[in-house]
Amino acid sequence: MERKPCSNSKVVKTTLVFPPDTNHHGTLFGGKLLAHIDDVASIAAIKHARQPVVTASTDSVDFLAPVTVGQSIHLEAYVTWTHHTSMEVFVKVITENLMTAERTVCNTAFLTFVAIDKNGRPAPVPEVYPETEQEKRMNESAPARAEQRKRRREKSKEFANKIGLQE
Template sequence: MEKKACSNSLAVKTSHVLPPDTNSFGTLFGGKLMAHIDDVAAISASRHARKPVVTASTDSVDFLAPVKEGHSICVEAFVTWTHHTSMEVFVKAVTEDLLTGERSVCTTAFLTFVAIDENGKPTPVPGVIPESEHEKKLHHLAADRAEQRKQRREQSKEFAHIFGTDYPWNRG
């Protein structure tokens, strides 16, 4: 399978932040921003794999700046690294005051997607070729992030086993 440049998977979406998208403080709901992030990252992963994808994980999403009603939100994503069937996608969200032109990065995140075949089973994906210095830096550190995700997933499985499906107050 031939490797692809990170830039081949670039996906960008800009949206106007309207009143129904905001909380009582007039800023974008965090969940709404996370939906934008997942959507654009999935497009990026599908573009890279040219196959359907499913979200496997979302690393911490830190809200660095508020996204205000009337501003825009621009979400950019590209594949930074791949494993056999999985892809790490870097996402950056930028908010812009459309009246002044002031822009700021409001969120960055890494998501992992798995490509699936027609039977819903994981299927191989091409590798990536980082070209810019930023892409090379992200690619170089990706294996460490993947190991951290693996450890976090094992801890999540342990919590799921410990707590099970019952509410704690229903246990004897």
């Protein structure tokens, strides 16, 4: 399988925030933003793997600034690191006041996707390699995030087993 650069998977999406997208404070619903994030991240993962993918985890989603009605949100995503069948995708969200041109990074997120074959089983993915300084930093720090994810998943499983199906 041929290695691919991070830039090969880059996805960009811009959308306008309308009143139905917001809560009673006039700010974008967090779940609505999460849907946009999962959308661009999954496209980046599919572009890299060139096969179907499933979201395995969403670990770091940091809401840094509110997004209000009339602003646009600009999302950028790309694959930062790969393992055998999984891919880490970084998403950056920038809000823009379209009247003043003021732009703010309002959200960052890391998601993990697993490529799947026609039988729904995990499938190998090509290795990714960084080119820019930002991509290199993301790629170098990815194994530590993967280890944190592994520990968090183990704790989540333990917790789920403890609470069981009791009502």
